[in-house]
Amino acid sequence: MGLFDSAREAIVNALRADNPQISQADMDSILRQIDEKIANEPPPRVALIGETGVGKSSTLNSLFNAGLEISHTEACTQEAAEIRVPLGSMLASEMKIDTVEADLGELVVYDMPGLGEGLGARDQHLATYDEILRRVDAALWILDAPDRMIEYAQVEMARLDKTLTEYMTFALNKVDTVHPGETAWYAPANLPSPEQEGNIKLRMADVEAKVREALPHWKGRVIGYSATRRFNLPQLFAAMLDGVARERRWVLAQRKSLADYFEFVDSRLLPEGGELPGRTSTNSKPMKDPLDAAREALGVLSPQQFKAISSDKAKLDEWLAGVMNNPGSSKDEV
16 A cells, blocks of 8 residues: 555544544545545655766666666756656656656656866856755765765855755765775675775765865765666655655655665575564464674674685585574684
8 A cells, every 4th residue: 555545544544543433525525635635735855966977867776666767977067957756767868858657656856967067157156056956855965986076066065045954864875895906895795894894984974074174064974886786775865854844745755656675685685475574373472583683693794704704615604504403503603
């Protein structure tokens, strides 16, 4: 059941409980008004800010199943491009502004020019930011996680009207490439290695400090994620939703369609029967989250042990079996 249907049903049940004498005709009239309100509510508007190559299209796809082509074209736009995205359907290679019926409704996305793309256009960029950020429900400022150079953006964001950046989410994409690099990412569990996880936290803290230095009034969050690995998408969406006006949150939440993180997790780390971590069947006891078991086991491995396991398929298979069959006993085995 979708968000609209759930909300509609909750309203109906509340009305009937509080007004048992209400006639069916009055109830039908109320429901028609609710349906009209939903149908006539403008689609959510989201601004994606970032330099070319930070992963704006892949982020949009991973959060909303937008089906956008991933573009690697040069940074040439000096204006924000308004893209009307028919969620749940695939778009052609050229992003169009057509309105198409789709299961999850429509999303209006502003692909913002990066502040570092064309120094001669900085005033034009800032004017564009000021205009667009006043229109949107939510804004994601996407940064490349391994790239530590945000000083230019830091200076420019401080020039924006502070009311426009108060709840902005700063999103660090591509955390899977943070030092020591993609080869350190623990693919079977779709998690960073212990060393990589520590560096990701340091990178997030560094960005947060620089944002607060530029924007003392800022109340948003910094989220590390990977659009291509589908890592930390729920946290990213929740942070973005926190910045949306309360009366418009339901509109954005209804469009939520996160890419499946568990599709990239080794099936041996998932419970038998297809149940996902955190869920229990009606006839079984709660199961320990296998990803937590893997994370705990990874956390006590030395760099040498991690390298030995990850580079040898036989050792990897043996280690995985040990984690799944007896999580507490594999910590010191390689």
